[in-house]
Amino acid sequence: MGDEGVGVRVAQYLFSQKLPEGVTCLDGGTGGFHLLEHLQEADTVFLIDAINDGQHPGTITVLTPRYSKDYPATLTAHDIGLKDLIDSLYLLGKVPNIRLFAVSIKLQSEPVMELSAEMDKAVPRIADQILKETLQRI
Amino acid sequence: MARIVVDPITRIEGHLRIEAVVENGVITDAFSSGTMVRGIEKILLGRDPRDAWAFTERVCGVCTTVHALASVRTVEDALGISVPKNAELIRNLMFCAQYVQDHVVHFYHLHALDWVDIVQVLSADPKETSKIARSISRWPKSSPKYFADVQKRIKTFVDSGQLGIFANGYWGHPAYKLPPEVNLLAVAHYLEALEWQKEVVKIHAILGGKNPHPNYLVGGVPLSINTEEVNALNTERLNHINKLIGDAIVFVEQVYLPDLLAVAGFYKDWASIGGGLSNYLAYGDLPTASYNQPESFKLPRGAILDRNLSEVHEVNGRDQNEIREYITHSWYEYEGGNNKSLHPWEGETKFNFTGPNPPFEHLNVEEKYSWLKTPRWKDHAMEVGPLARMLVAYASGRTEVQDVVNDALGRLNVPVAALFSTLGRTAARGLETQLVAHWMKEFYDDLIANIKSGNTSTFNDSKWDPDTWPETAEGVGMTEAPRGALAHWIRIKDKKIENYQLVVPSTWNASPRDAKNQRSAYEQSLIGTPVNNEDQPLEIIRTIHSFDPCIACAVHLYDPDGKHIHQVQFNQRGL
Numbered sequence: 001m002g003d004e005g006v007g008v009r010v011a012q013y014l015f016s017q018k019l020p021e022g023v024t025c026l027d028g029g030t031g032g033f034h035l036l037e038h039l040q041e042a043d044t045v046f047l048i049d050a051i052n053d054g055q056h057p058g059t060i061t062v063l064t065p066r067y068s069k070d071y072p073a074t075l076t077a078h079d080i081g082l083k084d085l086i087d088s089l090y091l092l093g094k095v096p097n098i099r100l101f102a103v104s105i106k107l108q109s110e111p112v113m114e115l116s117a118e119m120d121k122a123v124p125r126i127a128d129q130i131l132k133e134t135l136q137r138i
Numbered sequence: 139m140a141r142i143v144v145d146p147i148t149r150i151e152g153h154l155r156i157e158a159v160v161e162n163g164v165i166t167d168a169f170s171s172g173t174m175v176r177g178i179e180k181i182l183l184g185r186d187p188r189d190a191w192a193f194t195e196r197v198c199g200v201c202t203t204v205h206a207l208a209s210v211r212t213v214e215d216a217l218g219i220s221v222p223k224n225a226e227l228i229r230n231l232m233f234c235a236q237y238v239q240d241h242v243v244h245f246y247h248l249h250a251l252d253w254v255d256i257v258q259v260l261s262a263d264p265k266e267t268s269k270i271a272r273s274i275s276r277w278p279k280s281s282p283k284y285f286a287d288v289q290k291r292i293k294t295f296v297d298s299g300q301l302g303i304f305a306n307g308y309w310g311h312p313a314y315k316l317p318p319e320v321n322l323l324a325v326a327h328y329l330e331a332l333e334w335q336k337e338v339v340k341i342h343a344i345l346g347g348k349n350p351h352p353n354y355l356v357g358g359v360p361l362s363i364n365t366e367e368v369n370a371l372n373t374e375r376l377n378h379i380n381k382l383i384g385d386a387i388v389f390v391e392q393v394y395l396p397d398l399l400a401v402a403g404f405y406k407d408w409a410s411i412g413g414g415l416s417n418y419l420a421y422g423d424l425p426t427a428s429y430n431q432p433e434s435f436k437l438p439r440g441a442i443l444d445r446n447l448s449e450v451h452e453v454n455g456r457d458q459n460e461i462r463e464y465i466t467h468s469w470y471e472y473e474g475g476n477n478k479s480l481h482p483w484e485g486e487t488k489f490n491f492t493g494p495n496p497p498f499e500h501l502n503v504e505e506k507y508s509w510l511k512t513p514r515w516k517d518h519a520m521e522v523g524p525l526a527r528m529l530v531a532y533a534s535g536r537t538e539v540q541d542v543v544n545d546a547l548g549r550l551n552v553p554v555a556a557l558f559s560t561l562g563r564t565a566a567r568g569l570e571t572q573l574v575a576h577w578m579k580e581f582y583d584d585l586i587a588n589i590k591s592g593n594t595s596t597f598n599d600s601k602w603d604p605d606t607w608p609e610t611a612e613g614v615g616m617t618e619a620p621r622g623a624l625a626h627w628i629r630i631k632d633k634k635i636e637n638y639q640l641v642v643p644s645t646w647n648a649s650p651r652d653a654k655n656q657r658s659a660y661e662q663s664l665i666g667t668p669v670n671n672e673d674q675p676l677e678i679i680r681t682i683h684s685f686d687p688c689i690a691c692a693v694h695l696y697d698p699d700g701k702h703i704h705q706v707q708f709n710q711r712g713l
Contacts, residue, residue, distance in 0.1 A: 034350040067300040
């Protein structure tokens with residue numbers, strides 16, 4: 001975890017905010033196939049997760065991948081992950097628009113639960129930017 | 139002699155790597171490596187033991203609730219807490235729902251395409267598929283038109299070439315033996331199972347407050363029972379659960395099992411491939427009295443050695459001579475040295491990565507080569523999982539289990555020894571699902587009877603307050619994840635976690651060699667397996683998938699690449 005948990009922290013922050021009508025926030029955790037119905041029910045899904053892409057920590061990149069193979073090779077640590085879900089959505093015939101907000105982080109070597117002090121400070125701003133972006137796109 | 143590498147071994151993504159040595163078309167040696175580190179043990183140090191379940195629940199995306207269960211039991215064991223009957227029943231219901239969902243998903247979505255050639259679906263005659271479907275099951279979706287429609291859908295996906303599940307297979311491999319019509323039947327049910335699995339897990343949302351990651355509680359369940367109250371477990375919600383259980387039984391009996399037996403009939407050669415180890419371990423679960431009375435478990439606890447089904451050995455998680463972990467070939471170090479083993483109460487989690495950085499060709503298997511430790515029971519390498527559970531139950535004289543196992547063996551016309559194989563492992567999972575679906579209904583009926591008798595207690599608060607705890611305590615919480623024996627060990631000191639260790643099923647099965655160079659289950663199961671085409675090692679995948687691999691982990695990352703990605707960047711100086 002550490003800064004890799006930035007997606008969860010941003011979700012937790014969003015829980016405490018008043019979200020626009022029609023927008024819900026879910027901490028999907030490591031839900032695998034358990035998330036299928038949540039994804040199917042949405043018109044647009046905004047995913048928030050960490051990325052190790054060498055950019056300055058806190059940089060947000062908005063990606064709009066279409067198929068599972070467009071997603072990065074090491075997408076998730078879990079053996080039923082988002083890629084399987086994306087394929088499943090196509091098979092079942094209802095695919096939401098998906099936008100991936102990738103937040104750049106610096107890798108830490110030791111596993112910890114807490115965000116680094118800098119990342120922790122940046123959470124509200126990241127959440128606000130994502131919310132602003134979300135409003136423009138729905 | 140060739141060295142084949144399969145990485146990742148799971149269908150689309152994952153963190154398990156297999157290296158197999160092939161001589162004259164047969165595997166002569168194999169190495170299994172977990173390629174990602176799990177650091178949850180370190181994260182838990184110093185925390186409140188009552189919170190541990192919420193952290194461990196997220197270790198894995200598919201075993202989620204069972205880690206929470208193992209965790210609360212560990213703390214209850216350490217502090218001497220017994221939970222009310224209703225809590226035991228509600229935990230059992232969640233356990234059963236998890237099994238039925240997970241086993242069905244494993245069969246159709248993670249394993250079926252090792253046996254079912256999806257491209258062959260296109261040449262099937264839907265009328266013939268309909269005839270076959272109606273000859274093996276009463277399941278109503280079986281008309282020629284239905285199968286023709288499915289075929290059309292699949293054609294669109296195959297033509298587009300965009301879906302990972304279709305792109306990543308070894309289609310056309312000579313080891314695929316099903317007629318096109320049976321392939322079509324299986325693929326139609328692949329799609330149906332995908333829709334169906336969303337329903338049964340609603341039991342988790344009802345009983346656990348939310349899904350994914352339902353809530354647990356040390357001392358009981360975080361749920362009040364009141365048949366009249368809107369926000370409690372009320373009559374409406376109970377009825378909903380009852381309906382979901384009924385639907386689950388029908389799906390398992392009319393779709394999963396008939397498909398399993400139909401497909402297995404074409405692959406009987408796999409009843410003598412992939413057996414691997416001859417020792418089996420089950421911690422057991424589903425108490426009908428209480429967790430502290432293992433003899434009351436529907437799935438009994440015990441160990442079998444040398445495939446001797448006339449003797450079941452007792453298993454004790456607290457006995458420090460029984461379950462111990464080696465790190466001889468794992469990227470960790472122990473204070474006492476490389477060849478030592480430790481009981482989990484004494485367990486150490488000190489990383490020592492000495493492996494190559496990617497890209498690399500082969501792991502150095504003479505040294506350390508995996509992020510998984512190597513657990514042993516009385517120094518024996520053990521297989522865990524549905525096959526181990528069914529064998530321990532069978533050998534323990536459980537007639538319910540013996541009946542379904544003997545019936546399936548009879549229908550396939552194979553001897554008991556056929557169980558010790560890749561096919562046996564896959565069949566055991568299906569038979570277990572049938573049993574568990576019916577047990578879920580029994581537990582539901584017990585819960586209703588209990589509530590009707592006026593017993594609505596769900597929480598024992600006698601030891602909730604840390605002031606009631608001793609200065610030090612140690613506990614073990616054992617359960618069975620769908621993919622095998624799972625236990626957590628805890629040491630509590632001054633009301634905080636002093637040590638916490640998880641020994642997960644895939645550690646038993648997928649671990650590297652121990653100090654005596656004994657192979658674990660995955661590695662051993664591959665020895666003797668034929669490989670028709672070294673560039674398409676379908677046979678390796680069949681056997682490894684029969685274990686339902688899942689390398690639990692808590693690390694999460696994106697590396698950017700891919701073709702259809704549209705990128706927009708902002709916040710260039712984010713911090």
